[in-house]
Amino acid sequence: MLTYRNTPEVQRWLIRATVDPVVFREKWLTSVDEPYDHSCVALVGDQPVGSGMLEVVDGMGQDDAPESLRVEGMLGYTIDPAHAGRGYATEIARNLLSLAFDELGLRRVTAGCFADNPASRRILEKVGMRLEQYGVRDSWHHELGWIDGCTYAILREEWDARV
Numbered sequence: 478m479l480t481y482r483n484t485p486e487v488q489r490w491l492i493r494a495t496v497d498p499v500v501f502r503e504k505w506l507t508s509v510d511e512p513y514d515h516s517c518v519a520l521v522g523d524q525p526v527g528s529g530m531l532e533v534v535d536g537m538g539q540d541d542a543p544e545s546l547r548v549e550g551m552l553g554y555t556i557d558p559a560h561a562g563r564g565y566a567t568e569i570a571r572n573l574l575s576l577a578f579d580e581l582g583l584r585r586v587t588a589g590c591f592a593d594n595p596a597s598r599r600i601l602e603k604v605g606m607r608l609e610q611y612g613v614r615d616s617w618h619h620e621l622g623w624i625d626g627c628t629y630a631i632l633r634e635e636w637d638a639r640v
C-alpha cells in the first residue's frame with residue numbers, strides 16, 4: 478500500500494498528503510483494536526488495490542449532549558492508480574455507508590474533498606451523498622494555495638430511502 482500511497486498522483490488530492498511509513502504501519506495495526514476507526518483495505522484476490530476510512534465522530538450538539546456523541550461518520554478512500562477507473566472506490570464508499578447506517582446505526586456521514594477532484598465528487602454523488610457545503614478558497618493545497626473545498630453528506634433516512 479505504501480508503494481502507491483506516497484506517489485504524487487495519489488498525494489495530489491489527499492488532505493494528509495505524505496505519510497511516514499512507520500506511522501502508516503502503526504496506524505493500520507492499531508486501527509484493528511480502535512472501536513471508532515473502521516479503516517479497511519480493499520483486496521482483489523490477495524492484492525491490496527485501495528483503502529477506505531470510516532471514522533466515528535461526534536455530531537454538533539449543545540453541551541455535548543449524549544445524543545450528539547459518536548453519531549456521525551467521516552468517509553474517505555484511496556485507490557492504487559494502477560487499479561483506478563474500475564469502480565472500486567465507489568464500492569468501498571457504498572460498503573462503508575452500509576456499515577455506518579445498517580450496522581453501526583450512525584445518523585449522518587460526511588466526506589470532504591477538494592472541489593477540483595471530479596472523480597471523488599462523482600463517487601460521492603453516485604452513492605447518494607448531497608453537496609452540503611461548497612467552501613470558496615477554504616482549503617490549503619501545497620501546490621495551488623487556497624482552493625475551493627466541498628463537503629458532502631447523507632442522513633440515515635436518505636440512505637434508507639434510496640432506490
Ligand SMILES: CC(C)(COP(=O)(O)OP(=O)(O)OC[C@H]1O[C@@H](n2cnc3c(N)ncnc32)[C@H](O)[C@@H]1OP(=O)(O)O)[C@@H](O)C(=O)NCCC(=O)NCCS
Binds near residue numbers: 568590
Ligand atoms: C479519486 C479516486 C478515489 C477514484 O477511484 P476509482 O476507483 O477510480 O473511482 P471509481 O471508478 O469508483 O469512480 C470514479 C468516477 O469518477 C469519474 N471520473 C474519473 N475522472 C473524472 C474526471 N476527470 N472528471 C469527471 N469524472 C471523472 C469516473 O468516470 C467514475 O464515474 P462513472 O462511474 O460515472 O463513470 C482515486 O483515483 C484516488 O484514490 N485518487 C487519489 C486520492 C484521492 O483523490 N482520494 C479521494 C480524496 S477525497
